[in-house]
Amino acid sequence: MYRYDEFDxxxxxxxxxxxxxxxxxxxAGALTEDEFKPLRLQNGVYLQLHAxxxxxxxxxxxxxxxxxxQLALIGERFDRSYGHxxxxxxxxxxxxxxKDVPEILALLADVEMHAIQTSGNCxxxxxxxxxxxxxxxxxEDPRPVAELIRQWSTAHxxxxxxxxxxxxxxxxxxxDRAAVSVHDIGLRIVRxxxxxxxxxxxxxxxxxxxxxxxGKWVRDFLPKPHLLAYLEALMRVYNAEGRRDNKYKARVKIxxxxxxxxxxxxxxxxxxxxxxxLRIQADAAEVGRIERYFAPPAYAELQDNPPALRRARAANPxxxxxxxxxxxxxxxxxxxxxxxxxxxxxxxxxxxxxxGMRLVxxxxxxxxxGEIRVTHAQNLVLPNVxxxxxxxxxxxxxxxxxxxxxxxxxxxxxxxxxxxxxxxxTARSIPIAQALATRFAAPDRQQEIGPLAIKISGCxxxxxxxxxxxxxxxxxxxRGEESxxxxxxxxxxxxxxxxEILGPGLGADEVPDAIERLLAVYLDHRQPGxxxxxxxxxxxxxxxxAAFNAELRHDAA
Amino acid sequence: xxxxxxxxLPAILIANDLLTGDTVFFTGDGWTRHPGExxxxxxxxxxxxxxxxxxxxxxxxxxVDAYLVDVVLSEGGIxxxxxxxERFRLLGPTIRPDLGKQAEFxxxxxxxxxxx
Numbered sequence: 001m002y003r004y005d006e007f008d009x010x011x012x013x014x015x016x017x018x019x020x021x022x023x024x025x026x027x028a029g030a031l032t033e034d035e036f037k038p039l040r041l042q043n044g045v046y047l048q049l050h051a052x053x054x055x056x057x058x059x060x061x062x063x064x065x066x067x068x069x070q071l072a073l074i075g076e077r078f079d080r081s082y083g084h085x086x087x088x089x090x091x092x093x094x095x096x097x098x099k100d101v102p103e104i105l106a107l108l109a110d111v112e113m114h115a116i117q118t119s120g121n122c123x124x125x126x127x128x129x130x131x132x133x134x135x136x137x138x139x140e141d142p143r144p145v146a147e148l149i150r151q152w153s154t155a156h157x158x159x160x161x162x163x164x165x166x167x168x169x170x171x172x173x174x175x176d177r178a179a180v181s182v183h184d185i186g187l188r189i190v191r192x193x194x195x196x197x198x199x200x201x202x203x204x205x206x207x208x209x210x211x212x213x214x215g216k217w218v219r220d221f222l223p224k225p226h227l228l229a230y231l232e233a234l235m236r237v238y239n240a241e242g243r244r245d246n247k248y249k250a251r252v253k254i255x256x257x258x259x260x261x262x263x264x265x266x267x268x269x270x271x272x273x274x275x276x277x278l279r280i281q282a283d284a285a286e287v288g289r290i291e292r293y294f295a296p297p298a299y300a301e302l303q304d305n306p307p308a309l310r311r312a313r314a315a316n317p318x319x320x321x322x323x324x325x326x327x328x329x330x331x332x333x334x335x336x337x338x339x340x341x342x343x344x345x346x347x348x349x350x351x352x353x354x355x356g357m358r359l360v361x362x363x364x365x366x367x368x369x370g371e372i373r374v375t376h377a378q379n380l381v382l383p384n385v386x387x388x389x390x391x392x393x394x395x396x397x398x399x400x401x402x403x404x405x406x407x408x409x410x411x412x413x414x415x416x417x418x419x420x421x422x423x424x425x426t427a428r429s430i431p432i433a434q435a436l437a438t439r440f441a442a443p444d445r446q447q448e449i450g451p452l453a454i455k456i457s458g459c460x461x462x463x464x465x466x467x468x469x470x471x472x473x474x475x476x477x478x479r480g481e482e483s484x485x486x487x488x489x490x491x492x493x494x495x496x497x498x499x500e501i502l503g504p505g506l507g508a509d510e511v512p513d514a515i516e517r518l519l520a521v522y523l524d525h526r527q528p529g530x531x532x533x534x535x536x537x538x539x540x541x542x543x544x545x546a547a548f549n550a551e552l553r554h555d556a557a
Numbered sequence: 558x559x560x561x562x563x564x565x566l567p568a569i570l571i572a573n574d575l576l577t578g579d580t581v582f583f584t585g586d587g588w589t590r591h592p593g594e595x596x597x598x599x600x601x602x603x604x605x606x607x608x609x610x611x612x613x614x615x616x617x618x619x620x621v622d623a624y625l626v627d628v629v630l631s632e633g634g635i636x637x638x639x640x641x642x643e644r645f646r647l648l649g650p651t652i653r654p655d656l657g658k659q660a661e662f663x664x665x666x667x668x669x670x671x672x673x
Binding site: 434 | 573575576577578579580615617618621622639640641642645646649650651652653656657
């Protein structure tokens with residue numbers, strides 16, 4: 001894992017001191033709310049329905065056990081002993097008092113964490129594949145470049161007041177698990193087809209929100225040493241030409257859409273031609289310093305599928321199901337990455353108690369070289385578990401309620417905080433997720449349905465990624481009631497797609513039955529081994545739409 | 558000419574406490590965390606006075622984001638907002654009855670008729 005050098009540490013401490021002074025001035029009345037709001041947002045402090053909320057950055061979703069313990073402590077001391085992991089791999093505390101924020105930020109700085117640039121019109125936390133560095137399908141670990149971008153973009157003087165927020169995601173794997181195509185910039189580490197050299201394929205202009213768009217390729221292959229100069233050129237074009245007259249049209253996706261990807265590319269390349277990439281790129285020593293922090297841990301020499309694991313799986317069907325569902329292939333023989341589901345049936349997606357955090361931290365120390373990952377699907381991952389220790393790990397997790405075997409299944413639902421917490425929300429999200437998880441809780445039923453991503457947002461801003469859910473659910477207000485719009489066929493992965501709206505909005509009570517009707521079409525028509533989203537692609541939206549709407553007409557009659 | 562639309566009545570003044578962020582209600586001479594103690598404005602003149610009190614409290618940096626919310630008085634004597642958003646705000650997260658004002662003030666949810 002990356003460790004702060006003296007500059008990082010001093011920078012974060014300085015920021016804590018600066019923001020502490022700003023909070024004091026606010027509390028003393030020297031700053032008005034209008035003056036203070038942009039300052040607090042730049043430090044991750046929002047005002048929500050019931051309290052202040054603090055959003056803490058978890059760079060590229062990588063956490064140490066020590067950091068997670070500190071988050072547990074902060075939750076206990078300053079919140080209600082729980083936190084919420086978000087779709088941007090961050091952690092939010094929901095019940096923060098403004099007067100406590102300086103002390104919390106100091107505690108974060110103690111473990112090399114902060115809340116800088118988790119809000120505001122700047123480059124946000126860089127996200128990455130949760131299996132970075134361990135995935136069997138990976139070309140290269142994306143975390144060193146994510147860290148490089150984090151350092152480059154933090155308090156970047158030119159890009160601190162962009163037209164709108166800006167999100168970058170990176171993956172080094174064949175399969176996109178970081179939703180890179182729905183970010184302002186998506187980077188994929190690729191091999192040059194002729195030379196075999198690794199570099200970046202660059203997507204631009206993806207995004208969700210009120211105008212969802214899949215990113216477009218702006219560069220097929222960018223040599224590594226050109227990265228920061230190219231990003232600078234791209235950001236400069238956006239900063240200069242992105243709209244500032246209308247916040248709903250201010251994201252880079254709108255600029256790319258309005259002028260076209262060719263014109264956008266030409267402008268970026270023209271800007272890039274003016275720059276000296278080697279002057280802008282961090283020097284090789286610094287790049288090497290960062291990379292060394294992500295060197296693989298001291299793995300033992302082991303065999304895959306050891307006898308101890310085989311015996312335990314054979315003897316314990318629940319454990320077997322958990323390994324099959326939540327295990328993920330590791331590139332090193334004898335190891336496995338495992339997803340710790342924060343989607344217990346009936347729980348709030350992404351929520352974990354301080355006690356749960358401590359348990360995960362302890363198990364990370366015991367079984368995963370002290371490292372934890374956060375997924376954009378609001379789960380945790382232990383990336384480096386010996387297969388012969390999986391049974392012990394499972395036992396300990398099960399005792400803490402963290403061994404739900406549903407990773408990637410219908411009950412592994414993404415949901416934003418929605419109107420239970422969020423001041424921007426138009427409807428609740430979490431109760432819908434809970435109702436669906438409860439409806440489809442039976443493990444055999446989940447297995448029968450197979451991989452299926454339901455994603456729920458409580459407003460058009462789409463923090464719950466509903467547009468790219470295989471089934472998406474958007475909570476709105478209709479005639480003074482909460483109303484839920486259902487979309488179908490979205491995909492956040494390699495075959496990224498924006499879902500299509502199926503019909504009129506539903507009341508909360510109607511949502512589980514509507515999902516049942518969609519599943520019935522799938523189960524009736526699927527070919528052997530065909531996943532839900534693949535059936536939707538093959539069949540088209542019509543049969544699903546017909547089932548969805550037929551029942552509604554019947555209800556109305 | 559003013560195009561401001563008339564505030565539906567009765568109404569209460571709701572805000573967030575600057576220091577804690579907690580949802581608070583104006584009582585007539587201060588702020589309370591219990592919605593049952595909120596001052597109810599029943600006519601236009603009273604609602605104008607409430608609104609002015611909100612502006613003043615924001616200027617004095619006592620509260621943030623003060624605004625009027627139209628309510629119905631429940632049988633239990635709690636001013637219950639007509640809009641579901643403000644109802645959630647009044648009681649706390651619907652998914653966590655152990656948190657927020659619904660937990661802090663026993664009986665509040667029942668008094669408010671638990672209109673979700």
